[in-house]
Amino acid sequence: MRRTLRTCRTYLALISAVAVLVACGSSTKTATPGTKGLAPPKISAATSVGSGEGALNIVVWAGYAESGANDPKVDWVHPFQTQTGCKVNAKIGNTSDEMVQLMKSGQYDGVSASGDATLRLIYGGDVAPVNTSLVANYASVSSFLKNGNWNSVGGQMYGIPHGWGANLLMWNPSKVTGAQDSWAAVFSDADKYKGKVTAYDSPIYIADAALYLMATQPSLGIKDPYALTSAQLDAAVSLLKQQKADIGEYWADYTKAVQAFESGTSVVGTTWQVIANTINADGKTKVKTVLPKEGATGWSDTWMISSKAKHPNCMYQWMNYIVSPEVNAQVAEYFGEAPAQTAACQHTSDKSFCDTYHALDAAYAAKIHYWTTPQKQCVDNSGKDDCTDYAQWVDKWQQIKS
Secondary structure: OOOOOOOOEOOOOHHHHHHHHHHOOHHHOEEOOOOOOEEOOOOOOOOOOOOOOOEEEEEEOOOOOOEOOOOOOOEOHHHHHHHHOOEEEEEEOOEHHHHHHHHHOOOOOEEEEOOOOHHHHHHOOOEOOOOHHHOHHHHHEOHHHOOOOOOEEOOEEOOEEEEEEEOEEEEOOOOOOOOOOOHHHHOOOHHHHOOOEEEEOOHHHHHHHHHHHHHHOHHHOOOOOOOOOHHHHHHHHHHHHHHHOOEEEEEOOHHHHHHHHHHOOOOEEEEOHHHHHHHHHHOOOOOEEEOOOOOEEEEEEEEEEEOOOOOHHHHHHHHHHHOOHHHHHHHHHHHOOEEOEHHHHHOOOOOOHHHHOOOOOHHHHOOEEEOOOOOOOOOOOOOOOOOOOHHHHHHHHHHHHO
């Protein structure tokens, strides 16, 4: 299995990120008459898809728009160009913050956005609602990826789901005794493995601590790990500051996590399924993974169309193409995640792939709290507006890491 380096989920340039987030704040949102809080700007969805405009400019995670340049055998861009006449220009986005900035420029037709960027783009007016009836392959996308807090507002989809996965607990059974089933291994019990615990390096990781507290300290009243009041955020930050004493290293580049476990500098921590698969395939050591009893955070990436798209027909054609069964299967296997398209499992080269990634397992997916950009307007559908936003999370993450 091949997975392109995914620096997309890295945490970089936090000071500038705060400035970006402030710029995407309330000044770009519009009040909804007669309701509490804020709503996205009124932008109309397309009503039809015509002939392609001959070009398509998209912002993508590395590995989502392969043209054969990295591997001649891995190419789904050229077949799309042949079918549609839309010449693809793909710009790699290294972080969600970078993607938000690129989309704000108005130079791109669409983006493959993660949940820590989607609401910023929606409320900032940078992406348009999607008319899913114009995307034929949307019908057979997994239902549990539709109308999520991270990709829709008020029942209106703002994109087409692409791929997803859980942030799992991984451990080296030769160093960590017993079967693990709880995030306690990296929080309350982390001192057992002092200096050899690893964690994901991003402000969104605060949600992992909040999820653990939601299960273990119900008196805090946390109902959604992305909808935290100031007091709840402080509790999660306090837990992460305690954890830091036991952290050997944080990781954002997945190859760093692989190397840490293979060298023995890490023995337990948060991971992705592809990391565990890579380690076990290398054979230098063996690891186990579990989606803990408290549940897990995770990602669901979404193809979104720019509100300023110069090539909207080509973007709609791309969204339908990239989630077609054959192509979504190719992307998922290459990238290392579960495909959003249910029919993709009939087209994977590894017939056990969808079982390994739980692609059709709705019960498994229900245990995942998908990354959702924290907003002052709480993202738990409560209607409250006393939650902390992502800019505050960025600031707190700086404090944790300093």
